[in-house]
Amino acid sequence: MPRNMNNQRALAAWRARACAAAVACGAQIFCLGAGIAVPLGLNAAWLCALPAVMLAALLAARARGVRASLGAGRNMERLRALLLCAVMLFSCLLLLAACVSLCTQTLLSHARVIHCAALTLLFILLAAIPRMEGVCRLCFALRLFLPAGLLLCMLTLLPRGAVSGLFPLLGTGAGPVSLGALCMLPAAAPALMLLLPGGEKDAGMLPRPGFFALRAGLGALCGAGLLLLPALFSGYEALRTQSVWGARLRLSAVGGGQKPLWHMALLLTQFAAMTLGACALLCAAEEAFSLAFPRLQRRRSGLLILAALLMAGLRLFSGIGYEAAMYAAPLIALPVPLLLLPAGKRKRKAADR
Amino acid sequence: MCGDAIMLCPLLGRNLEILRERLGAPRNADVLIRRFRSGAFESAVVAIDGMVNAERVNENILKPCMELPEQEGESIPPCERVSFLMERAVSVLPMKMKENIDELVADALGGQAVLLCEGCAVGCVMDVRGFEKRTIGRPEAEKVVLGPHESFSESIRTNITLLRRIVQREELTTEFVTAGGAMKTRCALLYLRGTADEEMLTRVRRRILACSYDFPLTTGDVEHLVEEHPLALIPQCVRTERPDRAASFLAEGQIVILTDGSPDALGAPATIWHLLHTPDDATLRWQVGTFLRAIRLIGVTIHLLLPGTYLSILRFHPELLSPMLLTSVYETGSRVPIPVYLEALLMTLAFDLITEAGLRAPGALGNALGIVSGLILGQSAVSADIVSPLLLIVVAASGLGGFCVPNYALSVGLKIAQLFLLTCGALGGFYAMGLCLLALLCAVCAMNSAGSPLTAPLTPKRPGNRDILLRMPMQHQKARAFFAKKHE
Numbered sequence: 001m002p003r004n005m006n007n008q009r010a011l012a013a014w015r016a017r018a019c020a021a022a023v024a025c026g027a028q029i030f031c032l033g034a035g036i037a038v039p040l041g042l043n044a045a046w047l048c049a050l051p052a053v054m055l056a057a058l059l060a061a062r063a064r065g066v067r068a069s070l071g072a073g074r075n076m077e078r079l080r081a082l083l084l085c086a087v088m089l090f091s092c093l094l095l096l097a098a099c100v101s102l103c104t105q106t107l108l109s110h111a112r113v114i115h116c117a118a119l120t121l122l123f124i125l126l127a128a129i130p131r132m133e134g135v136c137r138l139c140f141a142l143r144l145f146l147p148a149g150l151l152l153c154m155l156t157l158l159p160r161g162a163v164s165g166l167f168p169l170l171g172t173g174a175g176p177v178s179l180g181a182l183c184m185l186p187a188a189a190p191a192l193m194l195l196l197p198g199g200e201k202d203a204g205m206l207p208r209p210g211f212f213a214l215r216a217g218l219g220a221l222c223g224a225g226l227l228l229l230p231a232l233f234s235g236y237e238a239l240r241t242q243s244v245w246g247a248r249l250r251l252s253a254v255g256g257g258q259k260p261l262w263h264m265a266l267l268l269t270q271f272a273a274m275t276l277g278a279c280a281l282l283c284a285a286e287e288a289f290s291l292a293f294p295r296l297q298r299r300r301s302g303l304l305i306l307a308a309l310l311m312a313g314l315r316l317f318s319g320i321g322y323e324a325a326m327y328a329a330p331l332i333a334l335p336v337p338l339l340l341l342p343a344g345k346r347k348r349k350a351a352d353r
Numbered sequence: 354m355c356g357d358a359i360m361l362c363p364l365l366g367r368n369l370e371i372l373r374e375r376l377g378a379p380r381n382a383d384v385l386i387r388r389f390r391s392g393a394f395e396s397a398v399v400a401i402d403g404m405v406n407a408e409r410v411n412e413n414i415l416k417p418c419m420e421l422p423e424q425e426g427e428s429i430p431p432c433e434r435v436s437f438l439m440e441r442a443v444s445v446l447p448m449k450m451k452e453n454i455d456e457l458v459a460d461a462l463g464g465q466a467v468l469l470c471e472g473c474a475v476g477c478v479m480d481v482r483g484f485e486k487r488t489i490g491r492p493e494a495e496k497v498v499l500g501p502h503e504s505f506s507e508s509i510r511t512n513i514t515l516l517r518r519i520v521q522r523e524e525l526t527t528e529f530v531t532a533g534g535a536m537k538t539r540c541a542l543l544y545l546r547g548t549a550d551e552e553m554l555t556r557v558r559r560r561i562l563a564c565s566y567d568f569p570l571t572t573g574d575v576e577h578l579v580e581e582h583p584l585a586l587i588p589q590c591v592r593t594e595r596p597d598r599a600a601s602f603l604a605e606g607q608i609v610i611l612t613d614g615s616p617d618a619l620g621a622p623a624t625i626w627h628l629l630h631t632p633d634d635a636t637l638r639w640q641v642g643t644f645l646r647a648i649r650l651i652g653v654t655i656h657l658l659l660p661g662t663y664l665s666i667l668r669f670h671p672e673l674l675s676p677m678l679l680t681s682v683y684e685t686g687s688r689v690p691i692p693v694y695l696e697a698l699l700m701t702l703a704f705d706l707i708t709e710a711g712l713r714a715p716g717a718l719g720n721a722l723g724i725v726s727g728l729i730l731g732q733s734a735v736s737a738d739i740v741s742p743l744l745l746i747v748v749a750a751s752g753l754g755g756f757c758v759p760n761y762a763l764s765v766g767l768k769i770a771q772l773f774l775l776t777c778g779a780l781g782g783f784y785a786m787g788l789c790l791l792a793l794l795c796a797v798c799a800m801n802s803a804g805s806p807l808t809a810p811l812t813p814k815r816p817g818n819r820d821i822l823l824r825m826p827m828q829h830q831k832a833r834a835f836f837a838k839k840h841e
Contacts, residue, residue, distance in 0.1 A: 012813035107669065107784045119781055123788035127795040134799030138791075141798070141812035260672050268787060275791050 011207060013198065016136035018060070018212050020280040022219020023139045023146065024190035025056045027277035028091060029223030030270075031098035032187040034249045035326040040180035043231030044171025048180035049187070049224035056188035057217030061209035062340055063194035078292045083335040084195055085288035089306055090332055091189050092281035093313045096120055097322040099274045100314065102249040106267055117314040124279050125307045129300075132196075132283040139276055146273055147222045153266035157259060158232055165231040186332040187223075190277065191216045192339060193284035196291075245323050282306065361452045363431060365395055365471040368454075372399055372467075375458050391418035391442065392425035394434055395471040399457075404464035406483025409445070414466065414479065417442040431472025438468065439477055447480035459537060486511065487616075492594045494761065500636035504594045509541055509613040515596040516543060520603050524548065532561045532578070538570040539613040548606045550838045553803050557608055557621060572615040579610070579621055582800050586766035589802040591623040598632050606837025608803070622803035622836050624810075626821045628760040629653070634824050642824030652757030656764075657771050659751045660697055661778030661786050663744065667693055669782030681743075688738040694779035696740055700748040701775065703730075705768060708752070805836040 029049050037048035100117045108116055127135060170177055194212050249270070282303075289302035296302050317325045361368050369386060376399075378384035385405075388397045398414060418438055429437045439448060451457055452475045457467050464482035489511065492504040505512045513527055524546040531537045540561055544554060560578050564570070572592060580589040593599055594617040599609050602620035610619040620627070629649050634642035666673050667682065674682065689696060707726040714722050731749075734740045751771065758764035770793055777785035800807040809815045811822060815835035 008816070009813075012815065016813055103784050107782055111781075116784075119785060120788065123785075123792050126792040127788075130796050130799030134795035134797075137798035137806070137808060137812040138794050140814070141808070264670065264673060264783070268783060271784065271787055272791070275788060279791065279795065 013133075013136075014207050014211070015215075016140040017132070017194065017198065018215035019143045019219075020132070020136040020139040020276075021060060021191050021193050021212070022143070022215045022217075022222075023273055024091070024095070024193065024219075024277035024280045025188060025216055026219040026221075026223030026226075027095055027273045028190050029053065029056075029184070029187040029220050030226045031095060031249065031274065032184055032326065032329055033223070033227040035098070035245045035323065036183045036329070037180040037227060040183070041171045041177045043165055043167075044169060044177050045180065045231070046224050046227040047170070047177055048184050049220075049227050051181045052184045052187045053217060053220040053224050055185055056191045056220040057213040059188055059191040059336075059340075060194050060216035061213035063192060063212065080339055081288050081292035084192060084339055085285045085292065085306075087189055087192060087332055087335055087339070088281045088285035088288060089309060090328075092278050092285060093310055093317075094325055094329060095274050095278040095281065096124065096310065096314060097317055097325040098245065098249060099271065099278065100318075101245045101322045102267075102270065102274075105249070107271075113318045114315065117318055118311070120275070121307065121311055121314060124275060124282060125303070127275075127279045128282045128286065128303060132280070132287060135276065135279045135283055139280065142272070142276070146269060146276075149269040150222070150226060150266070150273075153262055153269060154226075154229060154232075156262045157266065163232070166228070183330065186329045188220065189332045189336070190281060191220075192336070193280065195339060196284060196287045245326060282310070359454060361454060361457070361469070361474045361476055363472050363474050365397060365469055368469050368476075369397055369399070371454060372458070372461075375454070376401075376461070387415065389415060389419050391438060391470070392421035393423065393427040393429075394431075396434075396438065397469045398466055399461055399469070400466040400481075401461055401464065404462075404484050405466050405481045409481045409483065410466055413444045413481070414468065417444060431470075432474065434470035434473045435468060435475050435477045438470065443468070443477075443479065445479040445481060449478045450475050451478055452476065459531075463539065482510070489515070495593060495595050495598070495632060495759070497632045497636060500632055501595070501597045503596055505596060505599075505611075505616045505618060507614050507616050509539060509611050512596070512611045512616075512618065513541055513543065516600055516603070516609065519596060519600040520545075525603065528558070530558060530561050532564040532570055532575065534565040534567045536567050536569055540570075540575060541611040543603060543609040543611065545603055545606070548604075548833065548837050549608055550606065550804075550836060553622060553805070553836065554608060557610070557803055561610075569614060570612060572610075572612045572617050572619050575610055575612050576619055579619070579803065581802065581804075585796070585800060586769055587625065587797065587800075588628065588760065588762040588766070589623065589800060589807060590619050590621045591627045591760070592617050592619055592762070594618075595632055601635070605834040607834070622801075622805040623807075624802070624805070624821060625763075625797065625807050626811075628763045629758065631759045639824045639826045646822075646824060649757045649759070652754035653767060654754070656751050656754030656758070656767055657774060658786070658790075659747055659754070660701060660771060661774040662783075663747045663778075664694060664697055664775060665778040665782040665786060668779065682741070685741040685743065689741050690738070693744075694776075696744055697748070697775060697779075698772075700740055700744055701751075701772065704748055704752045803836075810835055 029052050032052075033045050033049050037045035041048045096117070099120055100113060103116050103120070104111065104113055191212075194216070285306050286300075286303045289306060290297040293302065296305075313325070365388075369388070373379070373384070373386065376384045378386060383402045385400045385402050386397060388395060390396075396418060398410065400410065421442055425441075426434060426437055435450065451460070457476055457478065460478045461467050464480075464484055466479045466481045468477040468479060486508045487506050489503050489506055491502045495504075503515065505515065517525065522545060526544055526546050528542040528544075530540050530542060532540050542554070542558060542561075557579055561575060564578050566574070576588065576590050576592065577583060582589060591602070593602075596618075599618040599620065602609050602618075607620045607622060610621065612619075629646060631645070634645060637645075667686070671679055686693065691699075707722065710726075711722045731745055735742050735745060755764050755768060755771075758767060773793075774786055774789055777789040781788075798806075798808050798812060806813055806815075820830050821834065
């Protein structure tokens with residue numbers, strides 16, 4: 001096959017992966033933002049999300065430098081692959097928990113939480129069977145529809161004089177906003193999926209760091225933009241009193257009663273982004289798991305093991321409340337430095353010894 | 354070695370004995386074996402009655418050979434006698450020299466005549482096929498308002514000729530491959546040398562040659578051999594019964610596969626958008642073509658999602674309907690004794706039954722069936738309060754959307770997906786439908802057709818001809834499709 005065709009295909013594959021990372025980042029930022037940043041910063045929740053947006057872009061750019069060293073047969077690299085798998089899995093769990101929370105607050109308000117969780121996990125698992133390629137291509141296909149759909153629904157549902165809800169810009173104050181920003185940083189973790197080496201067809205020309213940074217950053221920015229909604233839609237005091245994560249995800253749309261179709265469209269678009277992000281993260285976790293345990297790759301045992309772990313996590317959190325998953329989010333940050341350490345530096349350190 | 358059943362030997366008698374044994378002669382009355390004197394040596398012709406053109410065999414093989422003078426060929430070495438006859442006497446154009454008895458038997462069964470000579474361990478296979486075949490007719494499933502009205506027939510040679518009449522290029526290559534185990538089927542791979550991707554060609558060829566089934570293969574069977582996802586609901590190759598459409602596949606860089614005995618061609622690789630194209634898109638103006646494709650996409654969406662959406666709204670999201678409509682729906686629905694999911698399932702299955710029966714019922718009865726089932730049964734069912742009128746409209750609209758799909762295999766696959774979505778809508782409303790749609794779309798996006806992505810060029814993005822998604826004006830169609838080797 002001619003080299004330029006090979007490069008074209010590699011570029012298209014990386015573009016699709018970057019879109020999947022962007023969707024996952026945007027969904028994660030919105031979910032964690034609604035859960036953590038909104039109670040802390042209220043109408044300044046979108047400000048809390050901006051550092052996470054920048055971090056997502058940086059992580060995506062940095063991932064390019066350390067990609068090839070994962071799971072290269074050595075124990076250290078296998079450990080790194082496992083850590084990446086854990087980070088992806090936990091991020092997936094967060095998105096699924098958010099999804100279930102929102103679902104039980106809106107579309108299936110009479111359903112039991114565990115049934116909703118099982119239904120969600122079953123279909124996410126089915127969507128992950130075709131591996132990363134399927135969900136990445138779907139994310140690429142919807143890369144314009146998702147933000148455009150969200151924007152259209154938002155603009156249609158906005159009440160008059162909504163802009164005044166943005167002020168004061170700092171919301172509850174610099175202190176709580178800074179705390180919110182710090183707590184929001186783990187939302188950039190999905191960008192780490194770009195650490196994975198990719199498939200055979202991705203083996204052509206590797207794009208520049210800016211390629212990934214731009215896409216992950218834009219996706220994360222969409223998620224941050226959605227956090228404007230709590231300020232624009234309703235009095236922020238009302239949101240402070242919403243104790244359930246799903247209720248804050250629902251954004252308490254005032255226009256929901258008068259424009260049910262648009263409200264439904266907004267909800268469905270939100271769900272689409274969250275489930276796509278969760279599926280992409282599950283596929284990424286499976287790939288990382290396969291790097292750590294190559295022998296399990298062929299029979300897809302890794303996918304089943306990870307699905308079982310997700311189900312156990314969802315079951316656990318359904319008992320103690322899904323907010324517990326949200327408050328555990330900062331744990332994602334712990335393995336990140338080890339994941340981003342390039343293989344070259346570690347070899348030099350080993351040689352120096 | 355003489356007496357070895359695999360290769361010919363120099364003894365004519367022994368060769369004929371082996372061939373009689375293999376073909377079951379004299380019990381098998383179809384086998385024709387004619388020994389004759391051709392100059393200074395003996396020869397024989399082996400053929401199957403009804404498969405060869407008897408007049409051509411008599412006039413072009415037997416008569417010229419038998420009219421040779423008695424001493425003619427005396428000085429020719431025995432191993433060159435067949436070549437001598439081919440050069441001096443026989444006037445048949447397509448011919449091949451073979452020495453493998455299995456191949457000679459297969460060729461004889463395929464309608465070719467085998468010429469053998471005394472002292473020569475090589476036979477000559479001559480194409481004198483003359484079996485009865487259907488003439489070129491009109492397409493049944495791909496009718497057009499304006500455009501050619503020729504369709505493929507069951508003869509592979511006729512089909513190749515139809516394509517060569519349209520694609521008069523020196524790069525057009527026909528490769529014959531034989532697929533199957535004991536019962537072999539002849540297939541032809543047609544492609545434009547230098548345009549079709551070699552890797553794709555190797556992949557397709559390998560898959561067909563690996564077939565070892567013992568029954569006559571049709572285009573559908575060859576499609577199952579070539580496709581990469583046998584468990585998928587939708588086809589990954591495009592079938593056509595029109596030579597003009599198959600010629601456009603060749604120009605795009607696709608490989609066209611013809612199967613002997615099947616009146617259609619297979620184009621690979623294909624995208625899912627090819628399954629929604631019709632020849633009318635090309636023969637009418639580009640604006641009309643684009644509009645019709647958009648209509649078909651809307652039809653597919655309605656076909657897939659409408660019944661499940663109806664069920665979801667009724668069971669889980671009634672707030673989406675206006676109070677007046679909701680009241681009307683509940684009033685009519687309250688009189689129906691069965692649950693709404695069963696009602697929807699029964700109506701959908703009834704619609705599919707009527708469609709299938711209409712296809713199988715002969716001639717005029719098929720037309721009457723549509724009127725009877727649609728008007729009388731539907732009206733009666735509503736009057737008897739077995740189904741609600743709104744559900745009837747929903748199922749009918751969904752069915753019409755399904756009829757917009759030009760590819761029959763795709764429409765049946767979508768019908769099955771519709772049932773999944775209907776069930777999900779009944780179980781979990783829009784949420785479950787959305788999740789099911791996510792799983793289906795991920796599966797479709799991950800599929801490949803002969804190595805090319807099925808959903809390209811939408812995703813992943815690929816350069817190439819701007820005629821796959823929408824029908825663009827001729828001046829914008831400057832490049833071939835993305836799977837061609839050259840994109841000029």
